[in-house]
Amino acid sequence: MTVVDETAVPVAVATARPAGRRANVMGYGFVAVYALLMLVFGLLPVLYAGYLGFTDDTGRFAGLANFTRVAGDFRFWPAVSHVALYLLVWLVALVVLVTALAIVVHAIRIRWLGGALRLVFYLPGALAGASSVLLWLFVLDPTASPVRPLLRLLGFDSFVQVVVPGNLPVVFAVIAFWTGAGGWIVIMYGALNNIGAEVIEAARVDGASVVQIAWRIQLPMLRRWISYMCVMSLAAGTQLFVEPQLLAQASNAVVPNDYSLNQLAYQYAFQQNDFNGAAAISLLLLVVALALSAVFVTRGGLFEKG
Amino acid sequence: MAAQHTRSPAGRLSGVSGWSGRAMVAVVLAVFVVFFAVPIVWLLLATTKSARGLSTGNPFTPGGAGDLSANAEQLFGFQDGAVVTWMSHSAMYALGALVVTLVASIPAGYALALTPFRARRLLLVLTLIVMLIPNTALVLPIFLELNAVGLIGSPLSVILPMSFFPFGVYLTYLYFSTSMPRDLLAAARIDGCREIQVFTRIALPLATPIVALVAFFSFVQNWNNFFLPFVMLPSSDGYPMQVGLTSLLASTPAFNPSSAGSQSVQLPALALATVVSVLPVLVVFLVSQRFLVAGMTAGGTKE
Numbered sequence: 060m061t062v063v064d065e066t067a068v069p070v071a072v073a074t075a076r077p078a079g080r081r082a083n084v085m086g087y088g089f090v091a092v093y094a095l096l097m098l099v100f101g102l103l104p105v106l107y108a109g110y111l112g113f114t115d116d117t118g119r120f121a122g123l124a125n126f127t128r129v130a131g132d133f134r135f136w137p138a139v140s141h142v143a144l145y146l147l148v149w150l151v152a153l154v155v156l157v158t159a160l161a162i163v164v165h166a167i168r169i170r171w172l173g174g175a176l177r178l179v180f181y182l183p184g185a186l187a188g189a190s191s192v193l194l195w196l197f198v199l200d201p202t203a204s205p206v207r208p209l210l211r212l213l214g215f216d217s218f219v220q221v222v223v224p225g226n227l228p229v230v231f232a233v234i235a236f237w238t239g240a241g242g243w244i245v246i247m248y249g250a251l252n253n254i255g256a257e258v259i260e261a262a263r264v265d266g267a268s269v270v271q272i273a274w275r276i277q278l279p280m281l282r283r284w285i286s287y288m289c290v291m292s293l294a295a296g297t298q299l300f301v302e303p304q305l306l307a308q309a310s311n312a313v314v315p316n317d318y319s320l321n322q323l324a325y326q327y328a329f330q331q332n333d334f335n336g337a338a339a340i341s342l343l344l345l346v347v348a349l350a351l352s353a354v355f356v357t358r359g360g361l362f363e364k365g
Numbered sequence: 366m367a368a369q370h371t372r373s374p375a376g377r378l379s380g381v382s383g384w385s386g387r388a389m390v391a392v393v394l395a396v397f398v399v400f401f402a403v404p405i406v407w408l409l410l411a412t413t414k415s416a417r418g419l420s421t422g423n424p425f426t427p428g429g430a431g432d433l434s435a436n437a438e439q440l441f442g443f444q445d446g447a448v449v450t451w452m453s454h455s456a457m458y459a460l461g462a463l464v465v466t467l468v469a470s471i472p473a474g475y476a477l478a479l480t481p482f483r484a485r486r487l488l489l490v491l492t493l494i495v496m497l498i499p500n501t502a503l504v505l506p507i508f509l510e511l512n513a514v515g516l517i518g519s520p521l522s523v524i525l526p527m528s529f530f531p532f533g534v535y536l537t538y539l540y541f542s543t544s545m546p547r548d549l550l551a552a553a554r555i556d557g558c559r560e561i562q563v564f565t566r567i568a569l570p571l572a573t574p575i576v577a578l579v580a581f582f583s584f585v586q587n588w589n590n591f592f593l594p595f596v597m598l599p600s601s602d603g604y605p606m607q608v609g610l611t612s613l614l615a616s617t618p619a620f621n622p623s624s625a626g627s628q629s630v631q632l633p634a635l636a637l638a639t640v641v642s643v644l645p646v647l648v649v650f651l652v653s654q655r656f657l658v659a660g661m662t663a664g665g666t667k668e
Contacts, residue, residue, distance in 0.1 A: 085560035086482030093473035093534060094488060096465075100529040101495045104506035111509055160397060163390055176394065178654060179402050185650040186405075186643050187589040189610045193639045196620065197411070198404050203619070203632050205407035205424040218620070237401065269386075291497070298501035301591045308611060309620035324505050325596070334509055341505040348502045349494070 105345065111338035125339035129327075134317045141227070141303075142319050146296045149232040153292055154285060157240050161247035161281075162273050177248060181241035191238045192305045199230065222310050227318070231302045243288050250284045251277060294348040300325070320344055411636040412436060419633050432633065439634040440641070443613065447601070448638065451609035456645075457520065458594065458605050459587040462527035466583045470530055471576055474537020475568055479545065480560075489538070496531040501592045508596045522597040523605075527587045533579040540575040541568070581653055588646050606642045613638050 115121040129135055160180070167173040186194060197203050200218040201210045215221045222230060254277065262272050303318040317323045320340060328337035411419055414428030415435070422428075441448055476482070477489055507526050508517070516522045545568060553563045569576075591607045598604060601612055615621055616630045630638075 083480075083482045086476045086480040086485065088561075089472040089476030089480065089564070090482075090484075090488060092465075092469040094484075096469055096525070096529040097488075097491060097495065097531070099510075100503070100507055100526045101491070101531070104503055104510045107510045107513065108506035156397075160394075163394065166390075176398065179398055181654070182647075182650060183401055183405065185585075185647045186639075187585075188591040189607045190589070190639050190643045193610055193614065193635065194404055194408055196614075197408070197632070197636065200619070202420050203411070205403060207424070237404070241401065294497065295499040295501075298499045298592075300501060301595075304595075305611065305614060308614055311621065321501065321505075321592075328505060328508070334512075337505055338509060341502075341509075345498070345502050345506070348498050 108338045108341050108345070111335050112342045114335065116333075116335055121335070125335045126343070129336050129339045129343075132323070134323055134326075135320075138317060138320045138323050141224075142297060142299055145228040145231050145299060146293060148228045149235050149296060150289060150292060152232055152236055153240065153243065154289065156236070157243045157247060157288065158278070158281060158285060160240075161244045161251060162277055164244065165248055165251040165277075166269065177241075177245055179241075180244050183237050184239065184242050187238055189301055189305060191234060192302050195230075195234045195237070196305070196309050219310060219313050222306055222314055224314065224318070227303070227306070227314065230306075231299065234302055235296070239292070246288075247281060247284055250281055254280050290351050290354060294351045297344055297347050297351075408636055408639060411633055412640055414633050416631040416633055419636075428633075433637075436631075436634045436637045439630060440613075440637050443616070443630060443634075444628065447609060447612070448606070448641065450602075451604050451606040452641070454520075454603060455588055455605035455607070455642075458523050458527065459584050461520070461524040462587045463580055463583050465524065465528035466530045466533055467576065467580060469528060470533040470579060471537055471569070471572065472564065474534045474539075474575075475541050475564060475572075477534070477538045478541035479547070479550065479568075492531045492534050492538075496535055500586075500590070504592050504596055507593075511597065517597060518599055518603065520603065523594045526593060526597075527583075527590065530579070530583050530586075533583060536579055536582075537572070537575055540572060545571065577653075581649060585646050585649060589643075610638060610642055 112125055113121060113123075115124065164173055164176050164180075167176070183191070196218075198206060199210070199221045201207055201215055201221070202218070204210055210221065258276060259272060262276055267275070298321055299319040300321040303314055303322055304316070306314040307316040307318065307322075317326050321344065324337045324340035324344070327333045327340060407424055410425060410427050413430070413433045413436075414422065415432045418428050418432065473488075477485060477492075503526075511517055511522050549567055550563055553567050554560075558566065588605075589607060590605075594603075594605050595608050595611075598608065601609070604612070613630050613635055616624045616628055617632065617635050618624055618629050619632050
């Protein structure tokens with residue numbers, strides 16, 4: 060993480076020099092509460108999960124036994140593949156649609172229209188968590204849905220038909236996209252605003268079409284943001300929980316309650332009282348999330364200057 | 366967007382050349398507006414209908430005030446007013462965590478940006494790393510930790526983990542390191558202000574926008590949090606609204622046929638519950654839209 064160390068800490072400090080030692084003490088005073096929270100809710104849990112993951116229920120060192128047991132569970136690999144499939148569908152949709160929509164909305168010169176569109180895209184973000192899932196349960200239930208004819212057209216006559224496990228990666232991707240895409244569109248829009256008008260103007264003078272400008276200038280300049288979006292979404296997506304959890308409840312077990320990895324970890328902790336196994340799954344998820352973050356920090360270049 | 370490769374005479378939909386290109390863009394945008402807006406509009410309308418009207422009538426005609434009040438009666442009567450309890454819990458958790466977040470992160474961001482101390486770099490790097498860990502990734506480890514010290518089920522088991530908000534520290538750090546006039550702070554020191562006074566009298570008043578921004582983000586995120594309270598609070602007595610929704614869902618015969626009984630909830634009442642559960646956040650969103658958008662963009666840029 061030395062890369063962050065060098066690049067992410069650009070401005071500060073150099074110019075401010077309140078009297079040495081006193082300032083040092085003050086500095087610690089100011090960060091004390093935050094540092095404590097970081098210790099208790101950022102670092103200790105990870106260490107404790109690490110401890111549990113590598114010991115058995117009597118506290119004895121167990122090597123990789125918990126990890127092999129978990130990986131050998133018949134529910135484990137299906138859960139991995141469910142999450143992976145969902146991530147694939149979701150990420151492709153996110154990258155393609157968010158980028159395209161941001162560029163299109165950015166191209167609109169009618170101010171109120173652009174603003175209104177961004178608000179409409181952004182507003183569903185207010186419905187996150189269980190609320191958005193509940194809303195989509197309605198939309199996907201042919202007996203109540205506002206898009207009943209569309210569902211019928213696709214051959215769905217009942218809710219249970221809609222949420223058969225084969226459809227779930229798409230269903231979850233739609234829910235996640237509906238809730239989260241607007242925020243990313245807004246961020247991309249802001250990034251597009253940062254591209255100098257003279258660059259675009261120069262391209263236009265040289266005879267570039269809108270499509271060429273989007274493809275050759277805007278897209279490359281958005282790259283950093285797209286990779287940021289991908290890795291954040293990828294890391295968050297590995298933690299899939301509330302969507303399958305509520306769907307399992309609403310579908311009378313058509314959707315299994317160990318569909319995702321986090322659900323499986325939850326089952327280990329709360330149904331089987333196997334905290335060591337739960338810790339092992341949590342650690343695996345955490346390592347994946349951290350690894351993805353590391354990729355983002357070192358390759359995504361977001362914290363680089365300029 | 367297959368616009369022709371002719372040059373655009375700076376049209377109103379700037380740049381998308383030609384009539385057919387523009388029409389295509391308009392169609393695509395319309396489809397997405399429908400996708401994003403229709404579920405919300407429909408949900409609001411659904412709360413004004415009877416269960417029968419919801420499944421038989423036109424989905425986009427409003428019902429009546431009578432049905433709305435019947436739905437409200439059913440919802441708020443559920444388990445002797447459990448909804449009100451859950452909403453008050455949501456408020457308690459979100460606001461409690463908000464206060465701790467502000468107390469912890471604003472001074473921390475200030476110190477990270479403007480005072481040199483030894484562990485500064487370490488703390489900054491750790492902040493960046495934890496900021497990138499998804500919220501939910503730490504929930505089970507935190508559960509295991511709090512379980513070991515016997516705190517599970519207490520409101521603190523929800524409020525304190527929520528209060529750890531590295532993104533807020535990062536935003537504050539960015540703000541203080543980029544837009545705080547250092548001369549002003551130096552002048553205050555020369556005038557004899559102690560460090561704490563420099564912070565409370567000079568820096569803090571100037572930082573009002575960023576304090577508000579961190580507060581908004583923290584509130585919205587905490588209000589919508591599901592996994593953390595779901596895991597930490599074993600009994601429905603302590604649920605916030607988001608988790609309470611699962612109890613309502615379990616009592617809706619349309620989704621759970623075994624639940625038909627005196628305590629059952631019909632679909633329109635469940636729709637109303639969904640609206641109620643997000644109302645505070647929706648209001649915050651609408652009131653502070655511009656402001657939040659600016660902050661989201663700032664949170665991503667490095668400056």
